Every structure is written in structure tokens, then in C-alpha cells.
Amino acid sequence: MSGGGWLVGSIMLNNFSTVEALRDGGTWQFANSIFRGPKESGVSLFNTASYWTDIVDQIRDKRNAGYETSLTDM
Secondary structure, rough: HHHHHHHHHHHHOOOOHHHHHHHHOOOOOOOOOOHHHHHHHOHHHHHHHHHHHHHHHHHHHHHHHHOOOHHHHH
């Protein structure tokens, strides 16, 4: 799903809320960066490796299904 699809789908699934309501109401968690990885306890190196492996696998599955992928998918 592209970034635009994420936006439209998110608004629709939240009863057509405004962007401001989703941003300020806590629905969208912008403070949680995907570049930091998981907040799980345990050996952080293994958690982070698993986190990124899952993301790469999902992007590979999308590409193998015939869809274009880009940095936005990360």
C-alpha cells in the first residue's frame, strides 16, 4: 500500500476523522519511529534484526506479488 493509500485508508477506518484529529488524538503515533526498531525487552540486537527482517519480508512479498516498491514501503 502506498503512502497515499495509508492516509486515505486510515481516515476511512477512523470514521472519516480529520487529519488533525488523528494526529492530535493519538491514533497516529509519530513519536514511534520505524528507524528505532522495537521497544521490546531482551537482547536488543536480536529484536532489531527480527524487526527489520519482518519489514524486508513484507516488502519482498509485495514486489513478488507484482507491485512496485519504493522507499515509502520502508
